Amino acid sequence: MHKIIILICAFYFKTSIHALGSDNLEETSNHVPDLAKDKNNTKDGSYGSLAKKTKDCIDTDITNLTRSQINSLILTIEEALSTYKEHQSKVYEKILSSTNCKMPLVPKNGGLVCAYFDSIYYCKPMCNQGYDFAFLRRSRLYEKCGSQNGFSWSSQYIGGSRLAECIASKDEVSGESSGYFKTEKCQKVVSRKKTEQKYIDEFIKELEKNGINKNHKNDLDFVVCGD
Incomplete structure (x- = not known):
């Protein structure tokens, strides 16, 4: 179970959330500065709080966590992922907004x-x-x-x-x-x-x-x- 949670954390927060990675934040800010610089643009109104949750997830020693605590951690991961994805969608929509084209549906898989x-x-x-x-x-x-x-x-x-x-x-x-x-x-x-x-x-x-x-x-x- 320990390895499973670590993989979830690593995949969701180090790989999938590419629009908020350090390299891509700099890249994205060239054409969407309001989203890149507004760090209150999340569901809970606090970018810092969400970043802390991400770090806490990766740093958590789950060896001795109870089943309920692990379930709670997974819920936190899912909620944070949803918030990051919402922000990610806004980044892409902002890129296309200057062209009069709307964001097309992205193929699943x-x-x-x-x-x-x-x-x-x-x-x-x-x-x-x-x-x-x-x-x-x-x-x-x-x-x-x-x-x-x-x-x-x-x-x-x-x-x-x-x-x-x-x-x-x-x-x-x-x-x-x-x-x-x-x-x-x-x-x-x-x-x-x-x-x-x-x-x-x-x-x-x-x-x-x-x-x-x-x-x-x-x-x-x-x-x-x-x-």
Whole structure:
């Protein structure tokens, strides 16, 4: 049980909550300073209190905790995670707000790699290892949002902003080879700035091959993960 709790703490607070990591706070503050600097932007109104809960979780010696105390600790973790995710969503929504595009739905068990060229947002859906796209996407690398389509997202789905869906599969056959996180899940990719940038750079090269290379705003590029 000790190892399980430690893994929960480490995964939720050191990996999954990438938007609030030290590197990404600095990166995010370039285009969303109000969210990055307002440390009272949490459910309980206290960023400091939430940060303390995170540290207490990681530092807690749970060897002698009772079952009730362990259950209480897990509840604290879940509540803190929910608050961080709410803040994370606001960060991404703020990035897109200057473009008139709304945040698309992020595929569960996958993510989106997005870049902004010449007043158009391009997002490439990606699936984690062990998942594949519900619809064939080999000739459909990305979806886009801009003035040409009324600032709505193109999609294989009717209505809404769902760009793709990742379903459990042993084979990865529905998309291009670059449409999958091969060796690590999306959450781990975005927890490290250099790894995240690697996927963004790969997508930019793919866009350039399609003649999309004008007026790039790299401060609006990002990778975002589904649950």
